[in-house]
Amino acid sequence: MSGRLRVVQWTTGKTGSAAVRGMVGHPVLELVGCYAYSPDKVGRDVGELCGIDPLGIVATDDVDELLALEPDCVSYMPYRPDFDHLVRILESGANVVTTMYMLSGSGYGEEPTRALRDATLRGESSLYSSGIYPGHAPMVALSASAMCRRIDRLAVLESLDISDYANEQMFRAMGFDLTVDDPRAPVALEASCGSFKDQIGVMAKALGLRTDEVRFTAEFATANQTTDLGFMTLERGHIAGFKGVVAGVADGRSIIECQFVWKLGEDMTPDWPVTRGYLIEIEGDPDVRVKLESPSGHFDGATTTAMPCVNAVPAVCAAPPGIVNQMALPFVCGAYLARP
Ligand SMILES: NC(=O)c1ccc[n+]([C@@H]2O[C@H](COP(=O)([O-])OP(=O)(O)OC[C@H]3O[C@@H](n4cnc5c(N)ncnc54)[C@H](OP(=O)(O)O)[C@@H]3O)[C@@H](O)[C@H]2O)c1
Secondary structure: OOOOEEEEEEOOOHHHHHHHHHHOOOOOEEEEEEEOOOHHHOOOEHHHHOOOOOOOOEOEOOHHHHHOOOOOEEEEOOOOOOHHHHHHHHHOOOEEEEOOHHHHOOOOOHHHHHHHHHHHHHHOOEEEEOOEOOEHHHHHHHHHHOOOOEEEEEEEEEEEEOOOOOOHHHHHHHOOOOOOOOOHHHHHHHHHOHHHHHHHHHHHHHHOOOOOEEEEEEEEEEEOOOEEOOOOEEOOOOEEEEEEEEEEEEOOEEEEEEEEEEEOOOOEEOOOOOOOEEEEEEEEEOOEEEEEOOOOOOOOHHHHHHHHHHOOHHHHHHOOOEEEOHHHOOOOOOOOOOOO
8 A cells, every 4th residue: 555545534532532442543544534523622732632633733624624624435434324414424435434334325315325325426425434332243143143153032231331431421321310101111122222223134145135124122120220321311111121033034933133232330130230342143054152341341432433443444445436335345354454
């Protein structure tokens, strides 16, 4: 590769900050600009916003200014997508990597998807989504499946106490702190799991499996006492945990499963055990089990979410125009990260 790839970071929340930290000193990526959503971040040094030394790059909310930098790629990690921004980025010729998994599928509906695809064709650019889950953990499962002669069921479980991922906006949108009989609770949770439905589609296609339906089931756990998490308060008796499955079903049988146990704290009923990390289980011939865990106890979720996108930037820049999913790229790994 001649010269480093020029990357603009779009927002510096938890995931975006981890992406910036992952790009600093990277041998083939060069951070050249940064978009800020929050007015109080505009004009501030990006390093400072991401908890590291100043980088000499100032965050801006001026989209034209950022596109004038002619980035090879935008690392797009806001809380919600702005389709106007995305179309402008893609039609300018900049590629996009994003942790918003639904952007690579039909998760936001046909019209936005068509607008994004058309923009990639006009700009001869690519849009790619990953993350950890959905994203890279299911890719590890697919990679493990190559060892099998027969697959009866392939399941990925994310099982975490997520109370260190301070994000009241996201947790309330998922239905945390509603009462279990609130009709909004199952609707909110299922909507939040839309990206897993896209993930099931990617996995089924990769496995050559025709699914008849994607089924969603979930249970709720309630807080045993009112708990102040620092960034939000859970009321006693309100939803403090979810356990569920998004399943690809064929001939009435659940064959591909994205499972989750998400807890805000530990003091809840039922108190499902948390395995901390990602458990991949394949039933078949042979049975296979893979555990993704951090020996030091707990994954830094922002890093494991951001890096599958950061590490894909070279492949995404080289990909043909369009919306590309993980099966359309060469194997994404930690290329260029091992240093003597
Ligand atoms: N696939 C995965 O494994 C995975 C895992 C976790 C998260 N995600 C996704 O990754 C994205 C980033 O997650 P995160 O936890 O880093 O998010 P976050 O910290 O809550 O927000 C990211 C940034 O979005 C901007 N923002 C805040 N409110 C917004 C709003 N109402 N509309 C648009 N932008 C807003 C802010 O930008 P400024 O910093 O510029 O103010 C904020 O820092 C989300 O879409 C999330 O769903 C994916």
